[in-house]
Structures are given as C-alpha cells and as structure tokens.
Amino acid sequence: MTAMPDVSRGEAVVAALVAELGEKTVLSGAERPARNASDWSTLGPQAPLAVIRPATTEAVAAAMRICARHGVPVVPQGGLTGLCGGARPLPGSVALSLERMTGIEAIDPASATMTVRAGTPLQVVQEAADAAGFLVPLDLGARGSCAIGGNASTNAGGNRVIRYGMTREMILGLEVVLPDGSVVTNLNRMIKNNAGYDLKHLFIGSEGTLGIITRLVLRLFPKPACTFAALCALPDYASVVGLLTAARRGLGPMLSAFEVMWPDYWETVSSMPGVRVPLAQGHAAYCLIEAQGTDEAFDGPRFEAWLEAQTEAGLLADAVLSRSVADVKAFWGVRDACSEFPQVLGTHESFDIGLPVAGMDDYVRACKAALGQRLPGITALFYGHIGDGNLHIVAGVKGAHPQPKDVIQEVVYGLVREFGGTVSAEHGIGLTKKPWLGHVRSEAEIALMRRLKAALDPDGMLNPGKVLPGKDLPGKTLPSEILPGDAV
Incomplete structure (x- = not known):
C-alpha cells in the first residue's frame, strides 16, 4: 500500500527549503530534473516533491533539519x-542529490590517503x-557515472575484491549528516585507530537509511607497474576451484x-559484434585471471611460468596469455560484454548473489534446471x-513483456537460501530485494x-521503506512504498 502525500505539508517544506537554501539549490515543479525520479532499477520513475542539490555539508544538514x-x-x-531502487524517490519524499558536492579536497602522500567529497564520480577519484x-x-x-559516496553507502564490490576487498576496506574516515541534521565528522587518516566504536561501519553499506555520507577519507594503494592477464578454458568446475587455489x-x-x-555466457558473447573471443566454444568453464606486479621484467615471466605449470598439471584445456595492455583490455572486453545484454537479449532480470565457491557450479546446474522446468525456453547466463x-x-x-519476474526471483532466491548464499553480494537491498532479505538474514x-534504524532515525525520515522488509519502525505509518509480497 502507498500512503497519499500531504499536499499542504509538501508545499510548506518546499517553501521552507527554498527560503533557506535558494531556488538554485531547490528545484520543484517543472524544474525537477527527470533523472532524479529513478535510478537504474526497473521500478519506473517516481517524481519527488523537490530535488535538493546542496553544495556543502552545512546545506545538507540544513535541508535535513527542515x-x-x-x-x-x-x-x-x-x-x-544503483540497480535495486535504493535511490528511487518514494511518494511524498524529497530527493537530496549530492551531484554538486564534488571534488578532491586533499591527497596526503605520507599517509597514502585521499579526502574527497561524496558526489565525486568514481572515475574522477581514480584519475x-x-x-x-x-x-x-x-x-x-x-x-x-557512479558517485564515491554511493559506492560507500552500498559497500560496492567490483572487479578486484579478491585482492583489495570491498569498499569498506578502502575507507578510513567519514563525515555524515544524521537524520536530525546533526553532523558527525571523523575524517580519520590513520589505519590504526581503535578509539572506541568505529562508527563509519554503521553507514557503509546502510544504503542511506542511517545517515548521508558527505565526505570520505580513502586509503590509497601503490600503483601497479604492470598488469598481466590470461583467458583460460577449463574441462570442469573442479578445475576452476583447483585453479583458484593455485592462483592464490x-x-x-x-x-x-x-x-x-559458464558456457552459455561464452556462447552468447561469442556472437556479439565487436567482442574478440580468443578461445573456442565447447568447454565447461572459462576463466579470466589478472595479476598486477611491480617489476615487468620479473613478474611477467613469473606469471607465464605459473600459467604453464597449471597446463602441465592438467587444470587447463586451453589458454591465451596477454602480450600487451591492449590484450588485457580485450580480455576484459569479453567479461564486460554483459553491459550490452539489454541490446542482445532484450528485457531480462539480472541478479547479484553470493555463494560458497565450492558449491557454485551445483547451484548453477540446479538453477538452470529449475528455471527451464518452470519457464520452458528461458535464457539463463551465469x-x-x-x-x-x-x-x-x-x-x-x-x-x-513483462518478464515473469516473480517466478524467476522465486527460483533464483529460493535456491540461494537452499545453498546457504546471499541475495546481494555487492549491489545492496534497496526496494527490489527487501522481500527476500529474510531468506538470508535471521529474525x-x-x-x-x-x-539501529530506530536509534538513529526515530522518526523514520531518511530513505524510509528501503532495505528492511515491511515498515521501518513497528507501529509507525510512513510515506513508504510497500512492494508486492512484502509483509507489513
């Protein structure tokens, strides 16, 4: 059910925001940008009462107080x-965009840290x-396109978690605006700091439900001097696990x-224009391995010798080794071709799950079989x-049109619970996954x-209706959206 927005209350808050922050910061009516009505999820747009675009932490705090x-x-x-509706406005809500809070404030070479504003795009931070x-x-x-503050609030993963960990491991300090408008600033630059509770972990991964991250201190790492990659074809999943163990x-x-x-993925990308696939179809699995070193003259031969040893051990059916940076990019192009799936496959459902590595192929087989039984002719790529x-x-x-989303989710998430996995590995819960949170989290x-939500946000004003199934706070009626199948 959806609570009807209070029109007079909405008009009053917009007027108060404009009076405090100015018309350039508060956009309402026809001035509201269409992009702020949704995220990259498939839930569809929902126009907020207004879009606030503060340029300072003080303005964020003032907006929250109002x-x-x-x-x-x-x-x-x-x-x-985001792909889970975590940033999608709810009826009767105000959207607070950090798009103007951008910029690198400081880089400290001695402590190897960067202080950055939360709205800064990840690519700008990388560069x-x-x-x-x-x-x-x-x-x-x-x-x-993604912002570093959003990466922190969803605890983003990405391509190199196996070496560097999730976003959580890259953050030393945060500045956060709480739901009542108070500001907690702890821009810590020390790796070792055990002075009381490490409060930043309350907000990393909380998807904007406990506080708004405005500034961050990031750990910086040595820049690799060289990068190597190999694409490998493997005879079975046991060889995949063996290769991972050998790589570590x-x-x-x-x-x-x-x-x-998996093979269906490989066959699909092999037919896509512009994708260079250097290995033949027909193998049980395909693996992209990347290694980063400090000395090309030493690490290059080391990587090649390691790969040859895996072939001799019988783990690889075939393999191709990068000989240049262009090769590395081309190999990643095979893996990143999934971004073109909407054009190739049409409408579909996408999932981001976590599973124990040893049982992953068993899950894939069970999932393909169950989907095929429930929905004959379905395409499923892993x-x-x-x-x-x-x-x-x-x-x-x-x-x-539309896709049988409920059936697909029931199969995918039902088997996740059966195999002891998680419904979200790196994209968060937002709106779309909260009906399934109970599959992987205990009562x-x-x-x-x-x-925690009640302690930090007793009035339920910050991103209500997200993450937690049903109502945020027992007995409290919020202008939240309850998805089908959600228990109130």
Whole structure:
C-alpha cells in the first residue's frame, strides 16, 4: 500500500527549503530534473516533491533539519546507478542529490590517503589517485557515472575484491549528516585507530537509511607497474576451484581478479559484434585471471611460468596469455560484454548473489534446471567474480513483456537460501530485494537492524521503506512504498 502525500505539508517544506537554501539549490515543479525520479532499477520513475542539490555539508544538514521539522522524508541520491531502487524517490519524499558536492579536497602522500567529497564520480577519484602515483582499486562498469559516496553507502564490490576487498576496506574516515541534521565528522587518516566504536561501519553499506555520507577519507594503494592477464578454458568446475587455489598460492598478492564465465555466457558473447573471443566454444568453464606486479621484467615471466605449470598439471584445456595492455583490455572486453545484454537479449532480470565457491557450479546446474522446468525456453547466463564468491545471473524469456519476474526471483532466491548464499553480494537491498532479505538474514539480525534504524532515525525520515522488509519502525505509518509480497 502507498500512503497519499500531504499536499499542504509538501508545499510548506518546499517553501521552507527554498527560503533557506535558494531556488538554485531547490528545484520543484517543472524544474525537477527527470533523472532524479529513478535510478537504474526497473521500478519506473517516481517524481519527488523537490530535488535538493546542496553544495556543502552545512546545506545538507540544513535541508535535513527542515525536512525533519515538517515530517517529510528524504531520499539521498548519488550517481543514480544503483540497480535495486535504493535511490528511487518514494511518494511524498524529497530527493537530496549530492551531484554538486564534488571534488578532491586533499591527497596526503605520507599517509597514502585521499579526502574527497561524496558526489565525486568514481572515475574522477581514480584519475586523481593515478596522477598522484597511487591507485584507488575500487572499479566497476559504472565508474564514469557512479558517485564515491554511493559506492560507500552500498559497500560496492567490483572487479578486484579478491585482492583489495570491498569498499569498506578502502575507507578510513567519514563525515555524515544524521537524520536530525546533526553532523558527525571523523575524517580519520590513520589505519590504526581503535578509539572506541568505529562508527563509519554503521553507514557503509546502510544504503542511506542511517545517515548521508558527505565526505570520505580513502586509503590509497601503490600503483601497479604492470598488469598481466590470461583467458583460460577449463574441462570442469573442479578445475576452476583447483585453479583458484593455485592462483592464490602461486601468485599471492599479484592476483587481482579471478572471473569465471559458464558456457552459455561464452556462447552468447561469442556472437556479439565487436567482442574478440580468443578461445573456442565447447568447454565447461572459462576463466579470466589478472595479476598486477611491480617489476615487468620479473613478474611477467613469473606469471607465464605459473600459467604453464597449471597446463602441465592438467587444470587447463586451453589458454591465451596477454602480450600487451591492449590484450588485457580485450580480455576484459569479453567479461564486460554483459553491459550490452539489454541490446542482445532484450528485457531480462539480472541478479547479484553470493555463494560458497565450492558449491557454485551445483547451484548453477540446479538453477538452470529449475528455471527451464518452470519457464520452458528461458535464457539463463551465469558469470561473475568467483574468486570472492559473487555470481551474476541474467535470465529472461525472449519476447515476454513483462518478464515473469516473480517466478524467476522465486527460483533464483529460493535456491540461494537452499545453498546457504546471499541475495546481494555487492549491489545492496534497496526496494527490489527487501522481500527476500529474510531468506538470508535471521529474525534476530533483522530485529537488530530495526533497533539501529530506530536509534538513529526515530522518526523514520531518511530513505524510509528501503532495505528492511515491511515498515521501518513497528507501529509507525510512513510515506513508504510497500512492494508486492512484502509483509507489513
């Protein structure tokens, strides 16, 4: 059910926001940008009462105080590249976009840190680190559009988690605006700092439901001097697990990515224009291995010798080794071809799940069989960051409008629960996954999440209706949207 917005309250809060922040910061009516009505999810647009575009932390705090006083909820927005509806406005809400809060404030070479404003695109952060001789290892396909604050609020993963960890491991300090408008600033630049609770972890991965991240201190890493890659064909999934174990042992800290693609994925991208596929079809699995080193003359031969040893051990049916940076990019082009699936496959459902690595192929087989039984003729492709237990699924019935989403989700998430996985590995919960949160989180865990929400946001004003199934706060009616199948 959807609560009807209070028109007079909406008009009052917009007037108060304009009076405090100005018409250039607060856009309402016909001035509201269409892009702020949704994110990259398939939920469709929902126009907010107004779009606030503050340029300072103080303006964010002022906006929160005004909205809290009028009882109007606020939905934080970064680059709007989320896939789960976490940044999509709700009826009767105000959208607070951090798009103007951009820029690198400081790079400290001695402590290897960067202080950056939350609305800064990830690619800008990467390029600034590179120019200073460092690396920000977080990397994902939406790098040119996603904002670093949004990456933190969803605890983004990306391609190199196996070496550097999730976004959480790259953050030393945060500045956060709480739901009541108070500001907590802890721009810590020290790796070792055990002075009380490490409060930043409350907000990293909380999807804007507990506070609005406005500034961050990021750890910087040494910039690799060289990068190598190999595309491998494997005879079975046991060889995939064996190769991953060998890569961890033999390559050590050089190992930066371990991506696996199942045969249906490989066959699909092989037919796509502009994608160079250097290995033949017909193998049980395909793996992209990337290693980053500090000395090309030493690490290059080391990587090649390691790959030859795996062939001799019988783990590889075929392999091709990069000989240039262009080869590395071309290999990644095979893995990143999934971004073109909407044009190739038409409408479909996409999934981001996590599973224990050893049982991942068993899950794939069970999922393909169950989907085929429930929906004959369905296309289901499997691929992902297997080195960190993250599997992506693309599934759709060709020509079906709309897609049988409920059936597909029931199969995919039902088997996730059966195999002891997670419904979200790196994209968050937002709106679309909250009906399934109970599949992978216990009642006690969800109850604790509710207690944290109630403690930090007792009036339920910050991104209500997201993440937690049903109502955010027991007994409280919020202008939230409850999805079909959600328990109120």
